[in-house]
Amino acid sequence: MSIVVQNLRRTFGTFQALRGINLEIADHQLVALLGPSGSGKTTLLRIIGGLDFPDPGQGKILINGEDVTEEPAADRKAGFVFQHYALFNHLSVFDNVAFGLEVRRRAVRPGKAAIRDRVLELLRLVQLEGLEARLPSELSGGQRQRVALARALAIEPKVLLLDEPFGALDAKVRKDLRRWLRSFHREIGVTTVFVTHDQQEALELADVVVVMNQGQVEQVGSPQQVYDQPATPFLYEFLGDVNKVRKPGRPDLFYVRPHEIRILFAGDAEAEFHAKIEHLFAAGPSARLTLRFQDSRDTLDADITRLQLEEMGLSEGDEVGLKLALSTHG
Amino acid sequence: MSVQTRSTQDPLWARILLIGGMFGFLCLFLFVPLASVFVEAFRKGLAVYAAAITEENARSAIVLTLTLAAICVPLNAVFGLAAAWAIAKFSFKGKSLLLALIDLPFAVSPVVSGLVYVLLFGANGVFGAWLQAHDIQIIFAVPGMALATIFVTFPFVARELIPLMQAQGNDQEYAALSLGASGWQTFLRVTLPNIKWALFYGIILCNARAMGEFGAVSVVSGHIRGETNTLPLHVEVLYNEYNSAAAFACASILSLLGLLTLGLKTFIEWRAGLRRRNP
Numbered sequence: 001m002s003i004v005v006q007n008l009r010r011t012f013g014t015f016q017a018l019r020g021i022n023l024e025i026a027d028h029q030l031v032a033l034l035g036p037s038g039s040g041k042t043t044l045l046r047i048i049g050g051l052d053f054p055d056p057g058q059g060k061i062l063i064n065g066e067d068v069t070e071e072p073a074a075d076r077k078a079g080f081v082f083q084h085y086a087l088f089n090h091l092s093v094f095d096n097v098a099f100g101l102e103v104r105r106r107a108v109r110p111g112k113a114a115i116r117d118r119v120l121e122l123l124r125l126v127q128l129e130g131l132e133a134r135l136p137s138e139l140s141g142g143q144r145q146r147v148a149l150a151r152a153l154a155i156e157p158k159v160l161l162l163d164e165p166f167g168a169l170d171a172k173v174r175k176d177l178r179r180w181l182r183s184f185h186r187e188i189g190v191t192t193v194f195v196t197h198d199q200q201e202a203l204e205l206a207d208v209v210v211v212m213n214q215g216q217v218e219q220v221g222s223p224q225q226v227y228d229q230p231a232t233p234f235l236y237e238f239l240g241d242v243n244k245v246r247k248p249g250r251p252d253l254f255y256v257r258p259h260e261i262r263i264l265f266a267g268d269a270e271a272e273f274h275a276k277i278e279h280l281f282a283a284g285p286s287a288r289l290t291l292r293f294q295d296s297r298d299t300l301d302a303d304i305t306r307l308q309l310e311e312m313g314l315s316e317g318d319e320v321g322l323k324l325a326l327s328t329h330g
Numbered sequence: 331m332s333v334q335t336r337s338t339q340d341p342l343w344a345r346i347l348l349i350g351g352m353f354g355f356l357c358l359f360l361f362v363p364l365a366s367v368f369v370e371a372f373r374k375g376l377a378v379y380a381a382a383i384t385e386e387n388a389r390s391a392i393v394l395t396l397t398l399a400a401i402c403v404p405l406n407a408v409f410g411l412a413a414a415w416a417i418a419k420f421s422f423k424g425k426s427l428l429l430a431l432i433d434l435p436f437a438v439s440p441v442v443s444g445l446v447y448v449l450l451f452g453a454n455g456v457f458g459a460w461l462q463a464h465d466i467q468i469i470f471a472v473p474g475m476a477l478a479t480i481f482v483t484f485p486f487v488a489r490e491l492i493p494l495m496q497a498q499g500n501d502q503e504y505a506a507l508s509l510g511a512s513g514w515q516t517f518l519r520v521t522l523p524n525i526k527w528a529l530f531y532g533i534i535l536c537n538a539r540a541m542g543e544f545g546a547v548s549v550v551s552g553h554i555r556g557e558t559n560t561l562p563l564h565v566e567v568l569y570n571e572y573n574s575a576a577a578f579a580c581a582s583i584l585s586l587l588g589l590l591t592l593g594l595k596t597f598i599e600w601r602a603g604l605r606r607r608n609p
Contacts, residue, residue, distance in 0.1 A: 051504050073507040080508040086501035090523040100509035103519070148505075155509055 001064035008059030032202035035212035079152030087136040094132035100155035162194035243300035261302035264321035271321025370578035382576035391564035410487025418495030444549025470552030478546040490532030
């Protein structure tokens with residue numbers, strides 16, 4: 001279901017965590033809230049989930065067009081998955097997943113058999129069949145995360161909210177789970193918002209990336225949009241590697257990503273600038289050159305293919321010509 | 331030096347000296363006195379022992395002690411839980427003041443705590459005249475003793491729970507709320523199971539102190555035999571009357587209660603440890 005955030009403000013003491021957030025999330029989307037720590041992304045997620053509330057009268061949350069700003073978490077039906085899972089340690093996997101159904105009022109609580117069917121179906125969905133009798137402490141981090149997901153899904157949530165869902169996992173598991181979550185979301189189709197500070201994760205996983213900084217939304221767009229057309233200097237620096245350099249002899253700053261620099265022979269007529277290869281690092285799929293402009297103290301990084309490196313026969317200390325795909329900001 | 335020892339191990343003589351010294355010390359200051367209580371209690375035979383603890387005043391002291399514990403322990407379990415909940419799960423103004431207040435009973439002498447109640451509720455106290463006019467007896471009666479005991483034993487449960495609840499954080503409670511649980515369901519199904527061993531441990535310590543408290547209760551009790559004498563007070567009375575066999579017989583009951591507490595405490599620590607390793 002759709003989520004709309006209007007003019008949302010949240011202050012903790014004198015710290016303004018959210019300074020007027022406006023955001024529209026369409027049904028079925030997988031949305032990343034991306035930003036450095038302290039940017040307000042988790043606060044926003046908690047307010048959408050009803051675990052925190054905006055300053056009185058400062059903003060609204062609509063889920064499926066309905067104003068839920070004042071609704072407590074228990075009535076909001078937002079499935080929340082916590083960074084450290086927050087599984088109930090004393091309950092089995094089965095009882096964890098069944099929790100949201102067991103606590104319902106008698107009138108709307110499914111029968112024992114129905115609960116059992118639903119829980120087992122969910123565990124099948126998150127690929128944890130046969131582990132229902134285990135305690136959370138007997139599971140790996142990735143398994144715990146999936147139990148938390150199944151538990152959140154048991155209440156048939158209107159929206160699914162994930163706070164740094166892969167934050168506490170090691171790199172390998174993280175990658176697998178990321179891929180799994182992508183196809184999982186396609187399968188269940190619930191509007192999902194996840195918080196992350198990892199740009200790679202956001203760009204790879206989300207349909208829409210919302211980049212936040214200092215309590216404000218800096219840009220909303222598809223992963224490609226935010227990467228290729230960053231709206232602000234902050235975004236340029238935050239999303240991916242970028243060189244921030246002055247053109248030789250001119251005062252204005254410009255930003256250029258390492259893969260946006262073409263390396264030419266020094267004598268090439270197309271060359272806009274000339275620079276010297278100060279350092280060359282080629283242990284990877286591509287080669288990275290650290291270049292220093294002539295008559296300047298600025299350096300910049302450029303990525304070229306290993307093939308080009310070999311064909312041009314470049315080595316440290318060589319003089320090269322540069323042509324930049326310029327996207328200037330400053 | 332030709333003898334090599336592993337770097338983590340002290341020489342043999344040092345180990346013998348330290349461990350032996352510790353056991354000697356424990357023996358002298360803990361075990362011998364405890365054993366002597368039982369030796370003294372049975373010195374004049376089983377019949378005297380039985381008579382001493384079934385005698386009317388002794389029986390009433392036992393009943394009163396158990397009554398006080400039965401009043402104070404549940405109340406302090408609830409107060410302690412409430413205080414720990416407030417301190418661990420919420421941030422509010424005056425939180426550190428509340429923390430300091432919880433420690434107050436540990437900081438002041440029990441005699442002072444008792445005296446405060448006398449000054450408040452005694453015949454010449456602040457509320458004395460009003461209480462007398464309405465014929466309510468607090469000092470030199472069970473209500474005063476219960477008040478003094480509650481005061482002295484207040485910190486045990488709260489102190490036990492606060493660090494645990496702070497370490498656990500709020501995430502599980504939030505998870506329960508987001509799954510649709512009410513506040514009460516969250517408390518019963520999530521919070522309570524997570525703290526039950528610490529709560530139980532706090533209750534046991536609270537109970538031990540409630541039954542053994544002397545100073546504060548002594549001030550407010552008035553030592554009316556068969557009415558306001560608890561077991562510890564009864565022991566003192568008997569001892570002052572040179573009735574040492576009976577005094578030690580009653581002391582042995584207190585000691586047994588202490589040993590029972592120790593056993594329960596060890597059992598709980600073992601269970602809690604078991605849970606931590608293999609929950």
